[in-house]
Amino acid sequence: MNKIELKNLLFLARLQVKEEDQDKTIEKLQNTFEMIDQMNDLDLDKFEPLNNPLELTNVSRSDEEKNRNKKEEFLKKSPKSDEDYFVVPKIVE
């Protein structure tokens, strides 16, 4: 992992790391990746990927409406809103 990869990762996660902390962050991440990389040494071809550690399937509900809308409260909780909408920074170029 290098600085460019770190920069990309921080952008994707919308995170900031101070310039002076970046080397330490790279080192920590590197260690984490190495730990995960141990899995590559194993022959896992005969196993189905595990999609969920819970031994549960089929948690679902019937298609019936339940109204839990609290428009005013929802809008108020957001950083900025008007009477009807969430207001966000302009997102077209």
Added chain:
Amino acid sequence: MAQNDTLVNGWQPVIGLEIHVQLQTNTKLFSPAKNQFGEEANTLVDLIDMGLPGVLPVLNDGAVKQGIAFGLATNAEIAKTMVFDRKNYFYPDLPKGYQITQLHYPIVKNGVVDVEGKQVRIHQAHLEEDAGKSMHDVYDSESVVDLNRSGVPLLEIVSEPDIRSAEEAVKYLKKIHQIITYLDISDGDMSQGSMRCDANVSIMRPDDKEFGIRAEIKNINSFRFVEKAINFEIKRQIKVLESGEKVEQETRLYDSVKDETRSMRTKEFANDYRYFPCPDLVPHEISEDLIKEVKDNLSELPEEKQKRLMEIHSLNEYDAGVLCADKSTADFFEEVAKEANAELAAKWIIGDLNALLNKNDVSLKESKVKASNFSKLIQNISDNTISGKIAKDVLDEVWQSGEDVAKIIEGQGMQQISDEGELEKIIDKILADNISQVEAYKSGKDKLFGFFVGQVMKATEGKANPGLVNKLLQQKLG
């Protein structure tokens, strides 16, 4: 294929479509909020759609059944186990910061549809949630977000790159539209965004072994634009390649006003969605019993409906095919044919009514012509209350105003004159006024018969019963 007429200047276009279809469930894919278009902003938003901390999505059985129905209708494999994944990206109309979708274990795989004799394969169809809606024209320097659409179930139908021309792409899209509307799993209304289409387009030389580099065109929101956008893109890529440059793999936006596609290349970084199985949702197994239940309740498909209309109403294959091309037309016909003569109804729907719809570019649903009223029109034609010619005027009036057929006929005195005595009087006067023509007819000028019919129609403003006029004229001219 003996001759390949899909080549453009010696280049073979290769096209695949990704079609997003909004499912017609009562509620959203993972929340119990109502799934409805056109409601007041942010009133159909659940805590789950808001992406508030601590909430858990729960899968909607209704959406699963609709996905299975699509799989059955396209002879596809239905997943034994399907898994939901997170697709991560930041956008203001996606409050969670990820979309729940299906990447490796979609609900439907390996389907096929017949597009006028050509098989187009469906790679997969998967369930996913729709995002909210952003609007940019409310304020000058800010955008606004309505989350009513957030979490609405989508079925994304991904075709194989089996399509070879823009025209074929439109036919395939229409076929998918036909299937989803017949299954009643979506209204397929492109103008309201309940069916949306992205096109992957590349070109190659006919003897090339590998496809060319493709561009993905987004934001195509009508059947007509699909054709235009793809044709523009094919020409653009030909120009690029023939000038010795390379086509870039990129996403392009179709601009219907300028009729062009343009690059959306604004990000420094390539898309990196970091898919992973959604830990909030457990795998979902689809049992044979559930598939059977859906199959037993599957709506009639176009081919079945066509066959049935031919059997029950003695329609010919062509007429039944035209009526069944669009479900709302077929349903309209069936409603009309409950009371009125079926063959006559078919003739008038395929002919005059379709002509009006095409001319005005209006769908049957949007028009003012309702089945019950149209049925009255057909009944009035078949019982000779009005002539076919007058019926056209009545239909025009219904088209304009939606007024009741009986009221139009009565109000404007359009009833056909089928009273023999009344017609006789008119005919006698015409014959008396045109003695020389009568003489000429009697001496062998048969063609003049049409002249007399015309005179009667003129005198009655087209209201005389044509059969009766013929009969009476023949008697009198002997």
